[in-house]
Amino acid sequence: MPNYSIEDILENPANTQGLYGYSGHIARINLTTGEVSDVDTYQYVPKYVGGRMICNRIFWDEVPTGTGPYDEANKFIYMTGPTTGTGIPAGGRSAAVSVGASNAPNMFAWGNIGGWFATELKYAGYDGFIIEGKSETPVYICIDDDKIEILPADDMWGMRVHEAQAALEEKHAHEFKSIVIGPAGENLVRFATLTTGNDSVLAKGGFGAVWGAKKLKAITVHGTGVIAPADLEKLDFLRWNMNNPGMKPSPVLHLDAIGTPGAEFPVKYDRGNMSCSPGCNQHCNALLMDGVSAFGDDLVNHTEKCVSICTFNYTTDIPAPVGMFWPTEQNYCAPCKLLGRDFPVPDFSDPHFEEQAQVVLPDKLDFWGPDYERGTIVNDLCNEYGIDKWEVVVWMMTWLSMCKTEGLFEGMGNLGCEHEIDVADAEFMKEFISNLVYRRGEYGNMFAEGMHRAIRELGYDKFSETIYHGRYSTMLGGKRTDLPVSLEAAWGSSMHWQGRGYEGSVEKPTWLAACINNMMNTRDAQTVEHFHAKFDYHAEAIADPYHSPHLIDAIIAVQNNAEIKDSVMSCEWQSPDPWWPEMESEMFMAATGAPMTPEELRDAGFRSKLLFRAILIRHYGRTRRQEVEQEWRVMQIPDTWNEVADWQQFNEMVDLIYEARGFDLETGWPYRETYEKYGLADVADEMGKLGLLPERPAERWSDYGEPPFVKFSENRKLEPDYEPDPVKASMPLEGAPPALKFS
Amino acid sequence: MEGYGNHIVQYSPEYSLCAGCETCSIMCGLTHDGFTGPGNARIRINLGTRSLMHEVLACQQCDDHPCYEACPKKDAAMRIDPDTNIVYIVEDDCIGCGKCAKACKFTPSRIQIRKNKSRKLWKAVKCDLCRENPEGPQCVKYCIVRCLGLSDDSVMLPEGVMPAYAQEQEVANA
Ligand code: SF4
Numbered sequence: 001m002p003n004y005s006i007e008d009i010l011e012n013p014a015n016t017q018g019l020y021g022y023s024g025h026i027a028r029i030n031l032t033t034g035e036v037s038d039v040d041t042y043q044y045v046p047k048y049v050g051g052r053m054i055c056n057r058i059f060w061d062e063v064p065t066g067t068g069p070y071d072e073a074n075k076f077i078y079m080t081g082p083t084t085g086t087g088i089p090a091g092g093r094s095a096a097v098s099v100g101a102s103n104a105p106n107m108f109a110w111g112n113i114g115g116w117f118a119t120e121l122k123y124a125g126y127d128g129f130i131i132e133g134k135s136e137t138p139v140y141i142c143i144d145d146d147k148i149e150i151l152p153a154d155d156m157w158g159m160r161v162h163e164a165q166a167a168l169e170e171k172h173a174h175e176f177k178s179i180v181i182g183p184a185g186e187n188l189v190r191f192a193t194l195t196t197g198n199d200s201v202l203a204k205g206g207f208g209a210v211w212g213a214k215k216l217k218a219i220t221v222h223g224t225g226v227i228a229p230a231d232l233e234k235l236d237f238l239r240w241n242m243n244n245p246g247m248k249p250s251p252v253l254h255l256d257a258i259g260t261p262g263a264e265f266p267v268k269y270d271r272g273n274m275s276c277s278p279g280c281n282q283h284c285n286a287l288l289m290d291g292v293s294a295f296g297d298d299l300v301n302h303t304e305k306c307v308s309i310c311t312f313n314y315t316t317d318i319p320a321p322v323g324m325f326w327p328t329e330q331n332y333c334a335p336c337k338l339l340g341r342d343f344p345v346p347d348f349s350d351p352h353f354e355e356q357a358q359v360v361l362p363d364k365l366d367f368w369g370p371d372y373e374r375g376t377i378v379n380d381l382c383n384e385y386g387i388d389k390w391e392v393v394v395w396m397m398t399w400l401s402m403c404k405t406e407g408l409f410e411g412m413g414n415l416g417c418e419h420e421i422d423v424a425d426a427e428f429m430k431e432f433i434s435n436l437v438y439r440r441g442e443y444g445n446m447f448a449e450g451m452h453r454a455i456r457e458l459g460y461d462k463f464s465e466t467i468y469h470g471r472y473s474t475m476l477g478g479k480r481t482d483l484p485v486s487l488e489a490a491w492g493s494s495m496h497w498q499g500r501g502y503e504g505s506v507e508k509p510t511w512l513a514a515c516i517n518n519m520m521n522t523r524d525a526q527t528v529e530h531f532h533a534k535f536d537y538h539a540e541a542i543a544d545p546y547h548s549p550h551l552i553d554a555i556i557a558v559q560n561n562a563e564i565k566d567s568v569m570s571c572e573w574q575s576p577d578p579w580w581p582e583m584e585s586e587m588f589m590a591a592t593g594a595p596m597t598p599e600e601l602r603d604a605g606f607r608s609k610l611l612f613r614a615i616l617i618r619h620y621g622r623t624r625r626q627e628v629e630q631e632w633r634v635m636q637i638p639d640t641w642n643e644v645a646d647w648q649q650f651n652e653m654v655d656l657i658y659e660a661r662g663f664d665l666e667t668g669w670p671y672r673e674t675y676e677k678y679g680l681a682d683v684a685d686e687m688g689k690l691g692l693l694p695e696r697p698a699e700r701w702s703d704y705g706e707p708p709f710v711k712f713s714e715n716r717k718l719e720p721d722y723e724p725d726p727v728k729a730s731m732p733l734e735g736a737p738p739a740l741k742f743s
Numbered sequence: 744m745e746g747y748g749n750h751i752v753q754y755s756p757e758y759s760l761c762a763g764c765e766t767c768s769i770m771c772g773l774t775h776d777g778f779t780g781p782g783n784a785r786i787r788i789n790l791g792t793r794s795l796m797h798e799v800l801a802c803q804q805c806d807d808h809p810c811y812e813a814c815p816k817k818d819a820a821m822r823i824d825p826d827t828n829i830v831y832i833v834e835d836d837c838i839g840c841g842k843c844a845k846a847c848k849f850t851p852s853r854i855q856i857r858k859n860k861s862r863k864l865w866k867a868v869k870c871d872l873c874r875e876n877p878e879g880p881q882c883v884k885y886c887i888v889r890c891l892g893l894s895d896d897s898v899m900l901p902e903g904v905m906p907a908y909a910q911e912q913e914v915a916n917a
């Protein structure tokens with residue numbers, strides 16, 4: 001039975017510490033046997049806080065090594081956090097882990113998702129669930145308070161995302177909140193997503209395909225119970241203080257043009273602020289209204305953020321002010337305010353204001369020109385089929401554009417399409433994407449496997465490493481800089497704030513940080529590990545980006561914070577606040593009533609990252625060499641200043657990170673004492689048994705060896721070093737987002 | 744508004760768009776009972792899962808109050824404030840029969856039933872305009888985008904209601 005009162009929560013015999021905030025139960029649902037059982041949340045908390053930290057622990061404890069994404073043994077582990085549904089800002093989100101289908105090689109992956117689902121689940125009395133096994137026929141899971149049923153989904157199989165959501169509301173009631181997969185997940189498209197009611201998506205990891213393999217179309221939930229935070233006074237304080245909520249009307253914006261002054265293009269662009277999940281006190285500027293449907297429906301409203309905007313126009317990269325990554329106390333505002341273009345008037349008295357406001361100008365890329373309607377159609381295709389826009393927009397579309405320009409498709413027809421290959425053409429995009437979603441023909445099947453695998457199938461050297469001759473660096477006055485046709489970064493993910501390709505306009509310390517974060521991961525980590533550091537350390541980091549102690553500290557903090565955000569439950573855009581380091585522990589305490597110092601919470605984040613590391617080592621043989629090699633290629637593509645990373649110095653930077661993490665330099669494996677220091681002695685024991693605990697060497701290791709071969713670097717050497725092109729240099733930056741406006 | 748007393752209204756999207764954050768319902772529950780849930784939110788949001796346009800559902804404080812008329816414990820469980828005409832529930836006297844919820848003239852009903860493990864302890868909950876809270880309507884106070892107000896004079900918030908730190912912020916943000 002759900003909790004119907006505070007007493008119900010506190011009188012749960014398992015709740016020996018009298019914690020508020022949690023619902024107390026995790027549902028274990030086995031799709032093979034149909035069995036449902038109950039797991040006690042309190043065995044994991046407060047040590048594992050909630051969300052991703054609990055997911056990591058359950059994965060470590062329960063998922064056998066050698067498990068592939070589509071195996072019966074794979075589990076989908078989903079958790080809310082103690083703040084979820086409490087009214088503590090940004091707490092409405094939730095996290096999940098599983099063996100991913102999209103990453104390469106397939107490994108443990110993680111993600112998070114907003115929406116109203118997580119809160120509803122807690123009303124039903126559950127903090128999360130573990131989905132095990134696989135069904136033989138299409139099913140969905142219905143959680144109606146404590147009644148959990150596995151029901152046939154034959155009639156929903158094949159439905160697009162919004163059709164499936166509507167069908168569930170129809171079958172049950174409007175109050176039911178659902179997470180569904182679209183046809184892409186059913187057809188095991190590797191980059192298939194999970195989508196919930198307000199278009200909030202868990203896009204990374206390919207969990208849509210994991211569900212597809214389990215024949216799981218949806219989970220729908222309705223709860224009638226309660227959620228009880230511990231400290232209402234503190235909660236009130238957080239509501240009014242986290243990131244200075246605007247507390248002002250937010251009218252629908254009617255825009256008829258976007259772009260920089262002098263280079264606008266016409267749109268019918270109605271936007272509004274929306275919250276991704278209950279209790280948010282900020283709201284992102286993410287509601288796009290009256291978009292054109294890809295399926296002939298009426299005009300549709302979408303939730304569109306970051307990457308979606310590039311579908312409208314991708315003539316240049318995205319410019320970024322230095323202060324976005326390196327704020328000062330005088331000029332800091334939460335990233336959600338930046339996104340919502342709702343940031344306060346800057347404090348011009350800030351001695352660093354000039355440096356802060358400097359914008360790294362975007363490269364000219366000319367992937368596709370402005371067309372608002374095409375953009376909304378591409379977004380709608382992704383939303384309705386349930387596929388990851390990062391894969392589609394940042395990687396597939398740019399690749400199609402660049403390969404076509406370079407003439408690489410000659411003799412290949414139109415890649416199985418009737419329409420001529422042209423990413424600027426909505427009709428081509430509809431055909432190409434629907435072919436892959438339904439795995440039609442040779443190319444449909446190939447691209448359903450994701451760009452990483454499709455490119456290797458087609459021929460890596462040609463389809464990844466060929467130079468695209470259309471990139472011009474604005475920072476270098478129009479000099480042509482080389483870009484490969486494939487914007488691939490590590491582990492089968494596309495680039496993301498890595499100083500080249502997509503979101504390339506960042507300085508070296510910033511892109512090195514992003515590269516380190518992605519390197520130590522299993523997917524693009526940037527969605528929760530956007531790099532930020534205090535401006536105080538900018539000069540040090542710029543002077544010597546590879547050896548800046550403060551940069552190393554900042555990277556470690558960003559990594560730990562990612563775990564904290566996904567566990568206490570907060571969001572990437574509200575947390576952390578560099579000048580309020582206690583914020584997340586205050587959120588935790590307000591929710592649970594249990595003490596938690598910022599240091600203890602930081603250690604919990606560290607612990608979770610260690611557990612993640614142990615999973616990577618035990619399950620996938622992760623080593624230093626493996627991860628440095630993975631990341632190396634992207635850093636061998638010139639940044640906007642035509643610079644690449646240096647092998648010796650990058651390795652020295654990796655040394656500093658490993659030392660700060662308590663890892664052995666040669667293997668990249670944590671020492672026993674590192675595990676023990678963070679309360680993971682049992683993990684150390686297991687690693688010891690498996691021979692995965694390193695011995696401390698007598699002498700400091702520094703045998704970095706030779707850098708791995710990067711075909712693209714070789715291709716670059718064959719190219720003449722281009723002089724600036726005065727025409728390209730003077731071209732207006734029509735792809736840039738609108739100029740910063742101060743409210 | 745004829746036929747209705749002073750009640751919570753949602754402003755038009757051209758003035759301010761409801762973001763679907765449900766903060767109003769969460770804070771309504773928390774400020775009344777110390778916990779939150781669908782059973783004690785006196786204000787609910789009809790969430791537009793496809794349209795992403797959200798409709799606020801609040802009691803209209805009807806002049807003819809059929810909910811009150813239907814209550815078998817009228818004037819004990821369900822009462823009318825003689826000064827303001829607010830129809831409110833006194834939980835101690837409520838037997839949780841649900842007749843009021845059924846009688847509400849709106850669909851979905853603006854009255855929720857707060858469950859309990861013991862059926863005997865079920866209670867009806869409905870918007871009382873926070874009549875016992877000197878700060879006035881808490882949903883209005885906490886709505887981030889200020890898309891809620893009172894129907895009578897559309898007062899967004901009585902002055903001095905917000906904590907001092909929040910008032911400073913509003914000034915700073917203005
Ligand atoms: S539930 Fe309570 S208030 Fe409603 S009709 Fe019954 S006794 Fe009256």
Ligand code: SF4
Pocket residue numbers: 801802803804805808809810811830846847848849852853854869
């Ligand atoms: S509960 Fe329904 S019937 Fe009663 S006053 Fe409110 S809106 Fe009117």
Ligand code: SF4
Pocket residue numbers: 751770771772785786801869870871872873879880881882883
């Ligand atoms: S006025 Fe008070 S009781 Fe009524 S919905 Fe708002 S917060 Fe709840």
Ligand code: SF4
Pocket residue numbers: 760761762763764765766767768788797799885886887888889890891
């Ligand atoms: S608090 Fe305001 S924006 Fe949020 S759901 Fe309620 S009315 Fe809408």
